[in-house]
Amino acid sequence: MLKFIFSLLILFLLNIYAKDFNTIILATTTSVYDTGLLDVIIPIFEEKSGFKVKTIATGTGQALKMASRGEVDIILVHEPQQEEKFINEGYGINRKPIMYNNFVIVGPENDIADVKNATNPIDAFKRIAKAKTFFISRGDESGTHIKEKKLWKDAGITPDKEYYIESGTGMATTLQIANQKNAYTLCDISTFFALEKTISLKILFQDEKNLLNIYHIIEVNPKRFSTVNNLGARVLSDFLISNECQKIIKEFGIKKFGKSLFIPYNK
Amino acid sequence: MNLIYEGLEKAINLIINIDPEILKISILSIKVSGISTLLAIIIGIPFGYFLSISNFPGKKLVISLINTGMSFPPVVIGLLVTITLWRSGPLGFLNLLYTPSAIIIAQTIIVFPIVAGLSTASFQQIDKNLILQILSLGASKIQLFWILIREIKLPIIATIIAGFGGAISEVGASMMVGGNILNYTRVLTTATLLETSKGNFEMAIALSIILLLLTFIINLILTLIQQKKI
Numbered sequence: 001m002l003k004f005i006f007s008l009l010i011l012f013l014l015n016i017y018a019k020d021f022n023t024i025i026l027a028t029t030t031s032v033y034d035t036g037l038l039d040v041i042i043p044i045f046e047e048k049s050g051f052k053v054k055t056i057a058t059g060t061g062q063a064l065k066m067a068s069r070g071e072v073d074i075i076l077v078h079e080p081q082q083e084e085k086f087i088n089e090g091y092g093i094n095r096k097p098i099m100y101n102n103f104v105i106v107g108p109e110n111d112i113a114d115v116k117n118a119t120n121p122i123d124a125f126k127r128i129a130k131a132k133t134f135f136i137s138r139g140d141e142s143g144t145h146i147k148e149k150k151l152w153k154d155a156g157i158t159p160d161k162e163y164y165i166e167s168g169t170g171m172a173t174t175l176q177i178a179n180q181k182n183a184y185t186l187c188d189i190s191t192f193f194a195l196e197k198t199i200s201l202k203i204l205f206q207d208e209k210n211l212l213n214i215y216h217i218i219e220v221n222p223k224r225f226s227t228v229n230n231l232g233a234r235v236l237s238d239f240l241i242s243n244e245c246q247k248i249i250k251e252f253g254i255k256k257f258g259k260s261l262f263i264p265y266n267k
Numbered sequence: 268m269n270l271i272y273e274g275l276e277k278a279i280n281l282i283i284n285i286d287p288e289i290l291k292i293s294i295l296s297i298k299v300s301g302i303s304t305l306l307a308i309i310i311g312i313p314f315g316y317f318l319s320i321s322n323f324p325g326k327k328l329v330i331s332l333i334n335t336g337m338s339f340p341p342v343v344i345g346l347l348v349t350i351t352l353w354r355s356g357p358l359g360f361l362n363l364l365y366t367p368s369a370i371i372i373a374q375t376i377i378v379f380p381i382v383a384g385l386s387t388a389s390f391q392q393i394d395k396n397l398i399l400q401i402l403s404l405g406a407s408k409i410q411l412f413w414i415l416i417r418e419i420k421l422p423i424i425a426t427i428i429a430g431f432g433g434a435i436s437e438v439g440a441s442m443m444v445g446g447n448i449l450n451y452t453r454v455l456t457t458a459t460l461l462e463t464s465k466g467n468f469e470m471a472i473a474l475s476i477i478l479l480l481l482t483f484i485i486n487l488i489l490t491l492i493q494q495k496k497i
Binding site: 023025034041054055056057063069070071169170172173175176177194198199213227 | 362364
């Protein structure tokens with residue numbers, strides 16, 4: 001046992017270098033992460049600022065929870081109501097919009113629920129329920145999942161368990177499952193474009209007004225958690241809204257997918 | 268079927284051209300799992316030795332606990348390590364979460380019971396009379412350890428193989444405590460998971476093939492050492 005503790009101690013000593021204030025932990029949603037946008041932005045930021053960013057991909061719900069325990073320094077999320085609650089409770093500061101896209105309803109090409117002709121998102125969900133066809137839910141308290149639950153609620157429908165599958169995974173995996181099962185799902189358009197080539201699902205319903213999806217960056221309040229690296233968070237936040245980064249966001253995806261995946265907030 | 272062929276083709280391309288990203292991920296995998304296995308051996312084999320030669324009340328309980336640990340789910344270990352290393356956790360001040368060291372810690376804890384349990388069984392199989400004989404010739408406990416290790420070389424190397432296999436194939440804990448960060452904590456198993464979810468099946472297949480190849484080569488080396496006559 002002594003040896004065990006001893007070895008662990010050595011390990012820790014070897015890694016004291018990990019304990020520096022040059023590291024920023026960013027929790028973000030899988031819908032951003034799976035597109036590969038951060039793989040482009042973060043190296044540029046690291047080069048310019050000298051900070052090292054650890055990006056943790058999770059759902060918005062989980063990201064907010066981690067942030068309200070002070071486990072992360074900054075979050076990039078997309079669920080307005082929970083974000084406001086987070087700020088009001090004093091956990092977060094300096095909430096800024098970074099970019100947006102919109103949610104879409106995707107499904108099999110033959111569209112047996114006739115979602116294509118729906119008049120609004122609620123109508124589309126009603127059609128899916130009526131057609132008794134599979135719907136894959138994220139089921140992970142992510143921003144997309146919360147939006148989806150809200151749509152079911154607004155439609156006044158409790159989804160039939162037989163046709164309602166909770167995947168409990170990120171956006172990309174959920175799309176893959178929907179693709180394999182020929183099912184419908186709610187997806188952010190960016191992840192859909194990033195995966196479009198590998199799946200046969202189609203966008204069946206779009207509504208830029210009602211299904212708008214805004215991503216905000218929020219710094220974790222350093223007054224609440226002394227361990228938080230707020231300097232790094234601030235620098236990262238400022239970089240994300242800078243003209244340089246906004247331009248990268250605008251151009252991201254054109255080369256690889258033939259279209260922009262996100263619309264920068266400051267055009 | 269096409270997908271599998273395409274995957275194989277892409278995999279072979281990536282391996283032949285030594286894709287820098289895959290190389291980095293592979294080296295990290297070997298490094299992390301190698302160090303954890305080594306740590307588990309350094310702690311686990313002496314642990315098994317002392318457990319087998321000493322007698323104390325509750326010895327059977329300890330052995331059965333170690334044996335239970337052999338089948339402990341890696342995700343549970345991952346969760347425990349994550350909670351411990353959280354900033355708000357007991358060891359949070361070390362800032363180790365989402366670092367390769369965190370993966371090493373988790374994998375060491377996963378591999379330790381495997382090494383300890385199997386080596387306890389190996390030591391216990393040795394003829395008691397042999398031990399008495401060696402001790403009566405005046406050997407110390409430490410000397411006895413090295414003599415016995417040579418006696419049970421075969422099962423000990425099998426133990427190391429099992430331990431390393433447990434570490435390199437593990438995915439849940441690495442994902443949780445490492446965070447799957449590119450160029451930092453992304454290992455072969457977590458990268459495979461990510462590429463599958465992104466729909467990059469060729470890449471996922473390539474990574475799987477490399478993982479299999481690496482495991483095979485390392486086990487081959489260990490087996491050659493094991494089968495070599497002294």
